[in-house]
Amino acid sequence: MTTAIVEPTLTRQPWRGTGIGRQIVILTGRSLRALISDPKLVIFSVLQPLIMLLLFSQVFSSIAQTASFPAGVTYINYLMPAILITTGVGASLQSGIGLVTDMKNGVLARLRSLPLDSSSVLVARGLSDLIRTAIQLVILLTAAVVLFDFSPTGGLTGVLFAFLLALAVSWSLSWVFIAVGTWLRNAESMQSLGFLAMFPLMFASSAFVPLDGMPGWLRVIATVNPLTYAVDASRNLALAMPVGSGVVAALALAAGLTVVGIVTAVRGFKRPL
């Protein structure tokens, strides 16, 4: 036993740390392993948007008959590109909650005692959640095509672009929630805050009904709601409609949020636990 604790088994060199690239790869793999060992996480995260898809496609389908609705578009084709975005937004909240959970259960305490770069833990969190969200969206899209006859005019290319846009939005908001998490450090508050922020944003937007059908005051809010830009952009891509500046605005906003989020998160992360 004596030799085994101190004497290196295979190498004579002690281990003192590794480069930031490898740190990120290893830590991202660590977070993703939780998905394999506990696939419930993915199943539940897909279930919620699926239920929304089922409910809304039934409840709101008559909207497709109204004058303000784009002609010749079925409600499912209208709804699904928006669901991609709202699911991406919902998933981003989980990034912040995941980080806070790691803080609580001691994983972060262990990682902080190791010779790691402080940003690698955060970047790995963001990356693993991006991959998880991508898996979620692919399952959701498959279900929409198979179960709900989702067949947008933009075809595979349009859907692919909408999918990538949803990932960009999710990635940027992940950073916002990771940043909030490093400062707030409480999963319950994160959950309430996320819910409070997300619910009005989702409904006061073009996600489920066209803006023209809304009462005046709500239309004002929905017009300035950043989610509306993202939803419109996603929808235009999927439905092969003129894209215009919407995509640029959505991507610019996402890039801005990412930068602010990363800077704030790294600063917050350095605060003692």
Place this chain on the structure above:
Amino acid sequence: MNDVMIEASNVSKTFDDVTALDGVDVRVPRGTVLGLLGHNGAGKTTLVNVLTTMLPPTSGTAKVAGFDVLRQGHEVRGRIGLTGQFAAVDEQLSGTDNLILIARLLGAGRREARVRAGELMDLFGLSDAAKRLAKTYSGGMRRRLDLAASLVGRPDVIFLDEPTTGLDPESRAGMWGIVEELIGDGTTVLLTTQYLEEADRLADAITVLSAGRVVASGTAAELKAQVGTRAVHVTLARPHDAPAAISSLERHGLHPVHDEPRAAVSTPVNASADIAVVVRAMDDVGVEVAELAFTEPSLDDVYLTLAKSKPAA
């Protein structure tokens, strides 16, 4: 080679208006064990956090393994192992995978990491649970896994922050055994504890911390010499012999007291040679002795006298 592995000079730490550490000096030579003894809130964990780069000190300097904790935190973290009061393990991973993760983050290759993890799981008696998720582990198993995690990189210095708090007696004994083997390997250890028995058994030197200040330091024997005295307790076979025993002891220059409920007489002594004097004193007057005991002051006495006393300025 640096011979002082932990050196804190005049370290203070203030949280808002609470002073957690107030000018603490600590020196731990290579290969020795320092026991940091104190109540809850004495500042033990804060000192560990400063030395392990988790918290910046408000003032003062500290070096671990020759590196400054403020300016060379990365180097320090590459040479230390930290086991806190709460097991820091990833519940979503198996025990082995927890250790592999750390080995890989420290720069080990896949194969090396797996070998090292297997080795440590064996050493800590966790092989049977190697593939189980850590969330299924008992408290004692988590602690062992946590300690194993802090040893993955074969650190030069190990910080054990109350490693046995909350463990059942059997797990505690097991933990002691593990720590003793680490010590045998020549690793430098800083151990915080509220248990006197633990510090007495494991530490080469003891520092008593109270309200953020060092109130005493030295070897267990030195601390014991500072407080309390040695004594000989004589339990009498016939309780009514007590007056005769007392007067005989006094004639031999000792200062006995009568412990009536226990039918005993006890007397402070200066050296163990005085035991012979006590035996002769009893023999002189024909007092029959049922039991004779020589007691050293316990670390409890040290703790009660020093940790509660006003800090020596």
